[in-house]
Amino acid sequence: MVLTTSAQLDEILNxxxxxxxxxxxxxxxxxxxxxxxxxxxxxxxxxxxxxMGAAILSISSRSGDELDRGExxxxxxxxxxGYILIxxxxxxxxxxxxxxxxxxxxxxxxxxxxxxxxxxEIL
Amino acid sequence: xxxxKQVVLDRDLNPYHSFFASFFAGLGELGMLNQGSIxxxxxxxxxxxxxxxxxxxxxxxxxxxxxESAAEVIKNLILYINKILSMVGEYDLQESGEDQxxxxxxxxxxxxxxxxxxxxxxxxxxxxxxxxxxxxxxxxAQKDMLELITTGIEKEGSTCKAYFKVLN
Numbered sequence: 001m002v003l004t005t006s007a008q009l010d011e012i013l014n015x016x017x018x019x020x021x022x023x024x025x026x027x028x029x030x031x032x033x034x035x036x037x038x039x040x041x042x043x044x045x046x047x048x049x050x051x052m053g054a055a056i057l058s059i060s061s062r063s064g065d066e067l068d069r070g071e072x073x074x075x076x077x078x079x080x081x082g083y084i085l086i087x088x089x090x091x092x093x094x095x096x097x098x099x100x101x102x103x104x105x106x107x108x109x110x111x112x113x114x115x116x117x118x119x120x121e122i123l
Numbered sequence: 124x125x126x127x128k129q130v131v132l133d134r135d136l137n138p139y140h141s142f143f144a145s146f147f148a149g150l151g152e153l154g155m156l157n158q159g160s161i162x163x164x165x166x167x168x169x170x171x172x173x174x175x176x177x178x179x180x181x182x183x184x185x186x187x188x189x190x191e192s193a194a195e196v197i198k199n200l201i202l203y204i205n206k207i208l209s210m211v212g213e214y215d216l217q218e219s220g221e222d223q224x225x226x227x228x229x230x231x232x233x234x235x236x237x238x239x240x241x242x243x244x245x246x247x248x249x250x251x252x253x254x255x256x257x258x259x260x261x262x263x264a265q266k267d268m269l270e271l272i273t274t275g276i277e278k279e280g281s282t283c284k285a286y287f288k289v290l291n
Contacts, residue, residue: 033160
């Protein structure tokens with residue numbers, strides 16, 4: 001059976017969440033800030049995650065350029081209750097993940113890279 | 124910037140058009156604004172516009188808005204909103220399939236485009252019109268009449284298109 005693009009994206013996000021304990025939510029967003037696929041709790045507003053994720057990545061990337069920090073690899077925001085991880089997926093999309101504080105960051109970054117590679121094949 | 128003088132004349136801009144289009148353009152160029160965030164803030168602005176129209180007692184009575192179908196009523200509401208805000212010069216609302224309408228805007232007549240008027244050098248769209256219309260029409264109608272179709276904003280040649288689902 002051939003899966004739709006949407007189902008394939010959902011499957012990849014689901015695998016990422018299964019492989020990394022403490023990943024609470026994920027979304028694939030266009031660089032325009034519009035949500036392409038997501039696995040978010042009901043209390044999280046999808047539109048806001050999309051818009052803010054894309055804006056944060058865009059500002060971070062621009063800051064990296066302006067301040068000569070080279071090509072941006074990832075954005076990691078640390079809060080008292082956990083992390084927000086944002087990475088580019090090629091030129092037109094980004095991955096946003098909401099993660100609990102207890103996560104092993106090494107595992108998170110490793111699996112995130114694998115997830116991005118799989119998403120890149122579809123998008 | 125030299126072309127901007129011509130844009131002001133060609134599109135018959137007022138100072139607010141110039142200010143807001145270039146203001147949004149600047150935020151877009153800094154990476155702070157994208158189509159997703161424009162959609163959110165345009166809906167917020169619709170609440171304030173509605174309050175303004177209410178305070179000035181110029182809100183239309185939905186029962187007196189002409190139109191035999193929901194699409195025709197929406198068309199007349201857009202006419203009313205555009206008359207007040209003077210957002211675009213030439214546009215058309217066409218039915219495109221069942222329960223779907225498309226707003227076609229002649230890009231070179233748009234007065235609030237952050238790219239065409241504000242000069243934003245960014246990829247993709249930065250259009251506040253579809254979300255603003257959606258939210259304002261739904262507020263005036265006091266029910267959900269219109270829903271912007273996700274990723275339903277695109278530019279084709281010199282025409283900007285926004286796709287909506289008609290809900291009632």
